[in-house]
Amino acid sequence: MTPAFWCIIISILFNYFLAGVGGWLTLRQTGKFDINQPRIQERELTGAAARVKAAQANGWEITPVFACCVFIAHFAGVPEEQAALPAYLFVLSRALYMVCYACKLSPWRTIVFAVGLAACIWLIKMAVAYG
Structure with missing residues (x-):
């Protein structure tokens, strides 16, 4: 692989984390976890709990984009050692994104998200060059 x-x-594992x-x-904020209506409970969260849930939602939104870019680069014949660098950059950006979101570092969060998106664009650009 x-x-x-x-x-x-x-x-993907970042999202489960x-x-x-x-x-x-x-649980810390509300004292319970509403397994019957988790989405309703999620809308009532504030502070770090709400930000972490939002970071997770964003992770589920961007992960398929990244995965598609990796697959496109792979099927276009981009050498795996060349595709690795933008992929590592994406993972690093996601790790920083989680921290920025949880710690309420909004301007940095946006910049870090843009870096991850740039890594996806980089993969596509390489696919175009090799395809």
């Missing part, structure tokens, strides 16, 4: 494929898995942290923060 290529390094970029491993980065997809890591990106955020789900765990978000669940723990939800």
Whole structure:
């Protein structure tokens, strides 16, 4: 399995990590976890709990984009060692994004998200060059 494929898995695992942290923060804030209506409870969260849940939602939105970019680069024949660098950059940006979101570092969060998006564009640009 290529390094970029491993980065997809890591990106997915980040989202599950955020789900765990978000669940723990939800319990801390509300004293319970509403398994019957978790989406309604999520809308009532504030502070770090709400931010972590939002970071998780954003992770689920961007991970398929990244995965598609990795697959496109792979099928276009981009050498795995060349696809690894933007994939590592994406994973690093997601790790920083989680921290920025949880710590309420809004301007940095936007910049870090843009870096991750640039990594996706980089993969597509390489695919175009090799395809």
